[in-house]
Structures are given as structure tokens and as C-alpha cells.
Amino acid sequence: xxxxxxxxxxxxxxxxAQAGDVEAFGELVERxxxxxxxxxxxxxxxxxxxxxxxxxxxxxxxxxxxxxxGEAQFRTWLLSITWRKAIDRRKSVTRWLKMTVNPAxxxxxxxxxxxxxxxxxxxxxxxxxxxxxxxxxxxxxLIGTLPRKLRDALLLxxxxxHTYEQISRMLGAPLGTVKWRVSEARRVxxxxxxxxxxxxE
Amino acid sequence: xxxxxxxIGGPSGSRLDRAIDRAVRDMMHVDPRPGFRHRVFAxxxxxxxxxxxxxxxxxxxxxxxxxxxxxxxxxxxRRPDAGVDSVQHGAAPVQTVAGGAVTSPTPTVTAPxxxxxxxxxxxxxxxxxxxxxxxxxxxxxxxxxxxxxxGAAAAAVPDMDAVWPATLPDSRDEHASPIAPLVxxxxxxxxxxxxxxxxxxxxxx
Numbered sequence: 001x002x003x004x005x006x007x008x009x010x011x012x013x014x015x016x017a018q019a020g021d022v023e024a025f026g027e028l029v030e031r032x033x034x035x036x037x038x039x040x041x042x043x044x045x046x047x048x049x050x051x052x053x054x055x056x057x058x059x060x061x062x063x064x065x066x067x068x069x070g071e072a073q074f075r076t077w078l079l080s081i082t083w084r085k086a087i088d089r090r091k092s093v094t095r096w097l098k099m100t101v102n103p104a105x106x107x108x109x110x111x112x113x114x115x116x117x118x119x120x121x122x123x124x125x126x127x128x129x130x131x132x133x134x135x136x137x138x139x140x141x142l143i144g145t146l147p148r149k150l151r152d153a154l155l156l157x158x159x160x161x162h163t164y165e166q167i168s169r170m171l172g173a174p175l176g177t178v179k180w181r182v183s184e185a186r187r188v189x190x191x192x193x194x195x196x197x198x199x200x201e
Numbered sequence: 202x203x204x205x206x207x208x209i210g211g212p213s214g215s216r217l218d219r220a221i222d223r224a225v226r227d228m229m230h231v232d233p234r235p236g237f238r239h240r241v242f243a244x245x246x247x248x249x250x251x252x253x254x255x256x257x258x259x260x261x262x263x264x265x266x267x268x269x270x271x272x273x274x275x276x277x278x279r280r281p282d283a284g285v286d287s288v289q290h291g292a293a294p295v296q297t298v299a300g301g302a303v304t305s306p307t308p309t310v311t312a313p314x315x316x317x318x319x320x321x322x323x324x325x326x327x328x329x330x331x332x333x334x335x336x337x338x339x340x341x342x343x344x345x346x347x348x349x350x351x352g353a354a355a356a357a358v359p360d361m362d363a364v365w366p367a368t369l370p371d372s373r374d375e376h377a378s379p380i381a382p383l384v385x386x387x388x389x390x391x392x393x394x395x396x397x398x399x400x401x402x403x404x405x406x
Contacts, residue, residue, distance in 0.1 A: 022242075029238045037233040051233050051240075058241045132220075139224040158225030190217045198217060 010074040018065050025065070029058055032075055035161040036082045039170065042155035043086035045144070053089050057082035076166050083170040135198065142192050146185055153181035 008016075008024075010031065016024035036057055041050035061068075061078050068077055143151060149171075156167045157178075168175045 026238055026242070029241050033233055033237050037237070038229050038231065041231060042229060047231055047233075051237070054233060054237070055241050055244055059244045062245055135220050136224055136227070139220050140228065143221075143224060143228070155225060155229055158222070159229040160226075186218065186221055189221055190215075193217055193220075 011070055014065065014068060014070070014074050017062075018068075025062055028074065032078055033058075035075060035159070036078060038159040038161050039079050039082045039156065040086045040089075042152060042159060043083065044089055049089060050086075053086045054082065057085045060085065072169075073166075076169050079162065079166055079170050135193075138193060138196060138198075139189065142189055145192075146188060150181050150185035150188065153178050154185035157182045 008027070010028060013024045013028050013031075017028065033054065037050055037054045040053035040057070041047060044050050044053060057078065060081050064081075068074065143154070146154065152171065153167065156162050156170065157164070162170070164175055164178055168178045171178060173181075
């Protein structure tokens, strides 16, 4: 079994990496980089910081690879490390100072959550597009105002890379609690959008 | 790719639900910049190099510490002791003070013994005193109170001048006069106490 074989599972690659195969760890990085990056992004809100946190998570995972016993999935273990790193980054004093001086701005100069807004529809009227864009901007802004527990669950559920079980392990909350938080986040958002004049359906 | 976009409460959803889904998707469906793997490995290399560099720095600092310590020891050894020029050699007459007889030893000024070891004077240094390292022998005290006489006597210590020389050579003053030996007169025995008998014929007695 070699790292280049496509049929190699994450566990196989971990065993190879534990034996000193650096290429095997590189393959693990490739397979999990998106999930790790998006998990970090859901927490810190900035792609630049999420990239940094994701790198740190992989470095930590590499150093602690010998402690991984294979009882859980490698990705679940890796995401737990990633979430702890992201939380530490979010709580860091330097980040707080940075946010205080230059609130909600990352290195590119754009708002942390605004930067993720993209892709306008091209098949609709200009007016509809403008209305929808305004709605999207409001939704994005209101997501940033949600309580952290609700926002984290909502964003992690929307990455497309994490199962509810993985999110439950990352957040350290029961599965039912995670699902409730996602539902509650949506309810709060719709209530706030209704207060802005959008029809609450 | 796992899709958790199926909303709780129904797949069709309202306009707001769709807007929320779209906003979350736009926020989270982001990939890291190209070269992520390279950046991760770049972080791994300094960590491993650090583990090699640190012992090297530790060795360098350890060597420097040893050199500094050696320099401190050498400098301390070379520094002359203040007030100590040399230790006299040769025995002076024993001074015994007993009873009323006082024998004053002849003041002798012995030439300072050559230093057994002396440091090398470097050019430009101020004149330094010789430092001898000859051990000063401790006297063997035989009778602190001297011979048994009627009077008290000072301690009789053989080779007293070896311990406390009659003269203290002073390199600064070569013509210093010798110090007279200390003479302690003997203590006279007290007069016997005579108690006169009482007069029993006194009143009231």
C-alpha cells in the first residue's frame, strides 16, 4: 500500500504517515484541506485567518499523529483539532485588538463575511437581481449578528463538507442540540428579516 | 461532498429560507488558496529544523558560559589580596610571659621570605604586591595559662612570632620600627580577708 494509490483509505495513509511516509501525510492534507479550511472559516469568518488556522491544524495533527489510534475517523479527529485552533484564534487578544482598531476587516480590506458574498444570478431581471442582492447582503449581515453558538452550527452545516455527527464532535454538543441550533438560527434570521420588511413565510 | 443544505422543516422552503441557504453557501463554499499543501509543509520544516538548531544554540551558549566562567576564575586568581605581602619564615625567639618576668624578644626584622609563587607582572600594570601561598602553621597551644606560678600568666605559645610576628613588614615603609611586645603584668594575689570577732558585750547582744 502506497500513498499514491487512490484506494488507500485515510486510515491507511495515517499508518503510512506514522511510519514516516511524508507523502502519505501530504495526501491526507489534500483530501481534507477543504473540510479543515471551511471549518476554520465558519469560526473565524476570514479566509486569510482560516487559511492560517488550517495550516496550524495540519501541523498539529502531524506532530500528534502518533497519538491517533484509529478509534474515530481521521477527519473527525482532524476537525476537532481545527475547531480548537479556530476557537483559540477567535479568542486571542491580538485578534480582539485588531478587530477593535479595524473592525470586521481582514487583510484584503473587505469585511470578513462580505467577502464571501459572490455569484449574482444572470437569468433574472435587473430589478429582481438588485432586490435579491440586497436581501443577500442583509442575510449575510444578519448572520454575523447571530449568537456564536447558533452561527457556528448554521455555518458548519452549510459547508457541504461536514456531517452532523462531525459537527457534534467539533462543537462538543449532542447531535440533537446541533440540529436544534441550526433550526433556531434560521428562525432567528427570518424573524430579523421580517423586521426589515421581508415577508415572513 | 456532504450536503447538509437540506433544511429542517421541508425541502421547498420559503424565499427567506432560500436566501439563507444561498448566503450560507456563498459564505462557506470557499476553497483555500492554491499551494495549501506547500504552505503546510513549509511550516513543518522550520519546526523540524528548530529542533536541530536549538541544540546547536544550546551548545554554543554552553561553551560561552564555560569560557566566561573560566575567565572569571582566572581573573580572580590573578587579583592580589590586599594587605598581604608575604609570610615570614624562620622562627623568632619564643616569647613567654610568666609571673613578673618579662622577656622581651629581641626585635628582629626578618627579610620577607621569597614568595613561593607570584604572578607575572604585565607591562603597564601598577606595581603589585607579592602574594605568597605558603600556609601559615597554626600554633600548638600547650598551656594557655602558662606555668603554675602564683601569678597569672599570659598564654605561652611556642613560636609565637610565627603566628603574630613582632614586626609586620610593610612594603610601603621599609624603616618601620618594630612593635614592642605586649607585656601583661601578673595579677597580685589578693590579701587574705580577716574577719574580726564580734564584741559580745555590746548592748542588746
